[in-house]
Amino acid sequence: MVFLPYSTAASVLDTNAATPKTLLSIHNVAKHFGKNIVLRNISLDIAEGEFLTILGESGSGKTTLLRIVAGFESATAGEVWMGDERLDQRPPYRRRVNTVFQHYALFPHLTVEENVGYGLRVAKRPDAEIKTRVEDALAKVKMTAYAKVKPSKISGGQQQRIALARALVNRPKLLLLDEPLSALDANLRRQMQLELKSLQREVAISFLFVTHDQEEAMVMSDRIALLRSGELEQVAAPREIYSRPATAYVAQFIGHTNLLETEVRGGIARCSSLSWPVQLADGPALFSLRPENIAVVPPATLVVSGRVRLPGRVVNQAFHGATELIRVQCAEELVLIVRTPSSVAGHAEVELEFSPADAVPVRKSAERN
Amino acid sequence: MFSRAYKTAVTLPPLVWVAAFLLSPYLLMLCYSFWSVSAVQVIVHHWSLDNYRELLRVGVYWQTLFRSMWIAARVTIFSLLLGYPLAYFLSFHAGKRKDLFYQLVIIPLWVSYLVRAYAWKTILGSDGVLNTLLQYVHLTQHPLEFLLYSPFAVVLTLTHIYTPFTFLPIYAALEHIPRNLVEASHDLGATPGQTFWKIVFPLSIPGVLAGATFAFVLSLGDFLAPLLLGGPSGIMISNIVVSLFGAAYNWPLGAAISFCMLLLVGSLIFLSERLERKWSFS
Numbered sequence: 343m344v345f346l347p348y349s350t351a352a353s354v355l356d357t358n359a360a361t362p363k364t365l366l367s368i369h370n371v372a373k374h375f376g377k378n379i380v381l382r383n384i385s386l387d388i389a390e391g392e393f394l395t396i397l398g399e400s401g402s403g404k405t406t407l408l409r410i411v412a413g414f415e416s417a418t419a420g421e422v423w424m425g426d427e428r429l430d431q432r433p434p435y436r437r438r439v440n441t442v443f444q445h446y447a448l449f450p451h452l453t454v455e456e457n458v459g460y461g462l463r464v465a466k467r468p469d470a471e472i473k474t475r476v477e478d479a480l481a482k483v484k485m486t487a488y489a490k491v492k493p494s495k496i497s498g499g500q501q502q503r504i505a506l507a508r509a510l511v512n513r514p515k516l517l518l519l520d521e522p523l524s525a526l527d528a529n530l531r532r533q534m535q536l537e538l539k540s541l542q543r544e545v546a547i548s549f550l551f552v553t554h555d556q557e558e559a560m561v562m563s564d565r566i567a568l569l570r571s572g573e574l575e576q577v578a579a580p581r582e583i584y585s586r587p588a589t590a591y592v593a594q595f596i597g598h599t600n601l602l603e604t605e606v607r608g609g610i611a612r613c614s615s616l617s618w619p620v621q622l623a624d625g626p627a628l629f630s631l632r633p634e635n636i637a638v639v640p641p642a643t644l645v646v647s648g649r650v651r652l653p654g655r656v657v658n659q660a661f662h663g664a665t666e667l668i669r670v671q672c673a674e675e676l677v678l679i680v681r682t683p684s685s686v687a688g689h690a691e692v693e694l695e696f697s698p699a700d701a702v703p704v705r706k707s708a709e710r711n
Numbered sequence: 712m713f714s715r716a717y718k719t720a721v722t723l724p725p726l727v728w729v730a731a732f733l734l735s736p737y738l739l740m741l742c743y744s745f746w747s748v749s750a751v752q753v754i755v756h757h758w759s760l761d762n763y764r765e766l767l768r769v770g771v772y773w774q775t776l777f778r779s780m781w782i783a784a785r786v787t788i789f790s791l792l793l794g795y796p797l798a799y800f801l802s803f804h805a806g807k808r809k810d811l812f813y814q815l816v817i818i819p820l821w822v823s824y825l826v827r828a829y830a831w832k833t834i835l836g837s838d839g840v841l842n843t844l845l846q847y848v849h850l851t852q853h854p855l856e857f858l859l860y861s862p863f864a865v866v867l868t869l870t871h872i873y874t875p876f877t878f879l880p881i882y883a884a885l886e887h888i889p890r891n892l893v894e895a896s897h898d899l900g901a902t903p904g905q906t907f908w909k910i911v912f913p914l915s916i917p918g919v920l921a922g923a924t925f926a927f928v929l930s931l932g933d934f935l936a937p938l939l940l941g942g943p944s945g946i947m948i949s950n951i952v953v954s955l956f957g958a959a960y961n962w963p964l965g966a967a968i969s970f971c972m973l974l975l976v977g978s979l980i981f982l983s984e985r986l987e988r989k990w991s992f993s
Contacts, residue, residue: 414894434897447895450992451913461899464909494992512899 362389365548366411366429366516371420373406373572380406381572384420388516388548393539395551395559397595398569404552407569408518411550412441424515440509441518445525446501448493454504455480455489461512479511482541499530506538510545519551523558535561556596560584568592575707585632591707593630598667600636600678602629602701611701614676618650618698628704633667633681635700641693651695654678670694737973743966752960762967772951772968779947782865783931787877789870790926791919794877798918799911802885803893813882820875828939831868835859835940860942868940869930876929877922884918885911917987924983928976948972 366388373381380403388394398404409415411422413434422430429437440461448457456463459476467475480486483503488496493504502522509517523531523538539562542549553559559566560580567577568591576588587593590601604611606627611620613629620627645651654670657677670678670692680694745758766772801812819827834840837854845851857863888911896906930936934949941947948968955965 412894412898414897434894435900435902439898441895441898443891443895445889445891447889447891449892449895449910451990460896460901460909464896464899464901464905492992508899 362391364388365390365392365424366550367421367423368407368411369421369423371407371410371417371422371430373403373410373415374418379572381410381417384569384572384574386567386574386577388550391546391548393542393549393551393562393564395553395563395566396569397553397556397559397566399554399595401571402569403572404554404569405520408441408520408550408552411516412439412518413437438515439518440512440514440516441520442502442505442509442522444520444522446493446498446505446522448501448504448508450493452492453489454485454491454493454496457493457504458508458511460508465512475511479507482510482544483507498525499534502526502534506541510541510547514547516548516550519549521553522551524553524555531558538562560596566596568595570595570707586702587630587704589705589707590628590630593702593704598633598679598681600631600633601704602631604629614673616650616652616672616676618701620698620701620703622703628706629701630704631678631696631701633679634665636678636680636694636696638668638680638682639693639695641691643693645695649695649697651693653691653693656690656692740966740969743963744970746963748961748963754962762964763971765964766967766971772948775946775951776948778862779931779949782862782869782937782945782947783927785866786869786873786930787923787926789866790874790877791881791923793870793874794922795881795915795919797874798878798882798885802882803911816875816878824872824935827872828868828936831864831871832859832940835864835867859940860945862941862945864940864942865936865945865947868936869933872936873926873929876925880921880925881915881918884915884921888914913990914992916990920983920987920990924980928979931976932972 364387368384368386371381371384372379384407386394396404396407406415410417410430413429413432417430420430421428424438429439449460452460455476458479459472462472462475476489477486480489483506485500485503485507488500488504493501496504502525505522519538523534526534535558538549551559551562563580565577565579566583568575568583570591576583576592578586578588583592584596587596587599593599593601602611602613602616604613604616604627605625606612606620606622607624609619609621610617611622611627611629639651641653652672654672657669657671659666659668665681665683668680668682670680672678672694678694743754744762745760746754746756747759747761749755797816801809801816805812832839835858836842837856837859839859841858842851842854845855846853892910892914893906896910897903901909931947932949934947934953937945937947937950938953941950952965952968952972955961955968959965
């Protein structure tokens with residue numbers, strides 16, 4: 343089986359029976375800052391009502407891509423389309439797109455209420471309409487009590503809600519969120535992730551969400567677009583990207599994994615003392631094996647047919663609460679990370695077992711920086 | 712964190728300085744304003760409010776003060792009209808040439824005030840650059856008299872001299888505006904014009920107030936420009952003070968005017984500080 347780096351929206355939003363309509367299309371977008379190439383040849387579709395996350399390390403170009411969609415940067419090449427309107431040639435104030443900024447960017451001289459009503463006010467909506475829509479938006483983010491307050495008087499989490507209300511009140515077709523939760527502390531962050539997700543379901547607006555946090559991306563997204571050094575590595579639903587990573591980079595970036603470099607000959611993949619049957623052509627192959635797919639089994643039990651068994655010695659363990667990760671030395675140059683539910687005595691001899699089906703072939707990631 | 716001795720050591724010198732060179736001269740001036748000059752031209756330490764009564768009684772002092780304020784107000788308006796667009800352009804649109812433009816605004820400050828005032832005299836005089844040019848292109852037959860030795864000349868020169876002083880605080884205020892606020896405004900559908908009037912300008916008001924205060928206070932107290940370029944109709948309040956302390960030898964009356972000016976300027980600065988604080992949100 344070959345994994346394409348781009349999967350289509352239709353194949354992924356399987357919860358939705360009807361094929362969702364594409365809202366925004368990014369076509370072959372590139373961005374150069376002088377000699378520095380920040381984005382190359384990015385193509386990405388966002389479906390109506392979809393929560394799409396652009397995930398990447400700092401410097402991967404994720405914020406630049408978002409800013410191109412918002413209109414704060416212009417693409418060096420490529421096009422951005424919303425329906426039959428070409429977006430990338432319009433100024434930001436002529437796009438039906440709103441942004442929640444990383445540091446909220448609330449207007450300090452305006453009250454919470456005036457901040458939220460700003461977009462409607464500049465669009466010259468009638469006063470009565472502004473009033474009710476602002477009230478609704480504030481109620482939606484549970485900030486009605488703070489309507490008359492200046493932004494400097496409220497906490498970061500509250501400013502976050504206002505920024506959200508200020509964007510949503512305009513009923514954009516697409517909401518862009520630039521690491522909106524990164525400034526919050528861990529607890530509030532987790533709470534906001536869930537709130538944001540349910541709010542998105544409620545308002546049924548497409549969200550294009552940028553983050554460097556893979557866990558956040560997994561929790562919130564319908565699909566994740568993983569960006570690396572300005573190129574998309576894989577676009578897929580969280581479950582798919584986790585269980586079927588396309589490249590070694592994806593496998594390592596999302597969750598923990600064991601990367602096994604093997605040599606395939608005659609339908610058998612060999613790596614150090616390990617070997618298992620595969621359906622791949624002869625040659626070198628790379629496999630990703632998740633720690634939770636390796637089991638610690640009691641020694642001297644029968645090997646279940648088809649499963650691969652190997653002995654090893656625990657060299658270190660890290661407690662993660664419900665589970666722990668242990669490192670097992672299986673051969674001279676083969677150390678596997680294994681996720682176990684219960685603690686195994688330190689430096690014990692253990693037997694490991696996994697199913698060859700869980701070893702997912704991945705492409706070697708291109709050398710880039 | 713710091714020892715008492717250290718705190719005293721660092722705060723004492725400036726305190727001594729302020730006391731010796733600022734407070735005591737002002738105090739002395741205040742005393743003088745209550746004294747008087749005798750018939751034989753000697754200052755007698757006889758305490759009275761006569762000098763202040765004289766100020767209220769004699770119209771020319773009032774008229775000159777109002778003229779000075781009117782000149783200062785015009786200088787303030789013109790420096791704001793010149794300084795604000797310049798600061799806005801530099802802060803938002805100069806790009807990589809920002810530093811160069813900034814230096815170009817600052818460099819005139821290195822040239823002596825006197826030189827710049829004389830330069831205007833050369834430009835505006837009857838045989839000056841401007842009149843010669845106007846006659847050469849046959850726009851005028853005779854030299855325009857109102858160009859020099861008039862309030863116009865004073866306003867023009869003071870505007871030239873004090874525009875950098877209004878520019879600087881406005882520029883600083885504009886530089887402090889987070890650029891993501893401008894982006895947020897555009898993002899919410901505001902055109903560049905709406906963004907300027909609803910976001911950028913309100914947030915630059917503290918700089919405008921500081922700049923306006925500089926221009927007004929500095930030009931209100933100016934005496935060189937009116938002396939060199941003002942002529943009889945361009946006399947300002949400081950020229951009266953200078954002559955009272957000089958040829959007229961009436962230090963007490965001069966001191967009384969100075970003290971009134973000090974109060975006026977002091978309350979202006981106080982007011983502008985209050986307003987600035989009301990409009991700052993950092």
